[in-house]
Amino acid sequence: MIETPYQIHSDTSRSAAEAIADGAHTFKAKVLDAIQKAGVHGMTDEECAHKLMIGPNTQRPRRVKLVEEKLVVDSGQRRKTLGGRNAIVWVSAQIKGNA
Template identity: 50%
Template sequence: MDATKKKAVTVAPDTASKRIKLSRQFSAKRSRMEALHGIHCHIPDLFGDPAPPYQRHSATSRRAAERIAPMAHTKRGEVLAFLASCGPNGATDEEMQRRMPMPANTQRPRRIELVADGFVKSSGKTRITRSGDYAVVWVAC
């Protein structure tokens, strides 16, 4: 299947109401963050693709994707809002995971989705991680 084609997903009524509730919660979080950090973050609607990607050969990956589906858009929003608050200094994946805090298996896929959708990009810089390796510094577009 072509990677650019998206699979149609039917959203059950109870899932739709959960998404509305989560959207309201995200808006409140964004407002609190803007007030706390004194910044205005224009965060676009991140409901575009409600089905998070998963490894097709892995039943556990599929179950994890199904479990996080109702929250994926808010997690993307949290990652984008965090990067926007970092400004041009940006953050590496490790820094995001440590400072947000968010587990690597949640943060990294959301950042990858934001890169694919054009909301986040590489700054062209790298920083040394705790393990001594170099990591890309990501910034909000």
């Protein structure tokens, strides 16, 4: 059974999930570490992917999992993406709990 998220209707998405399944926990740890190190400033998904030099389609599912596990939360802040749209700024749940 694959634990790495993938689009069920897409064979290429499933193949990609299978290819990174072993590294998914490592990516998740890297995303959590980056967000924790950002402190109260937090990070958008775009900023996190850029900082870690990984694709957004690799970064975002790891962050989603961290939110599900209540390790990362919406800070209430918003910052513009490179495309000019507002994006959620994510912070460690520990930071938000101390705010």
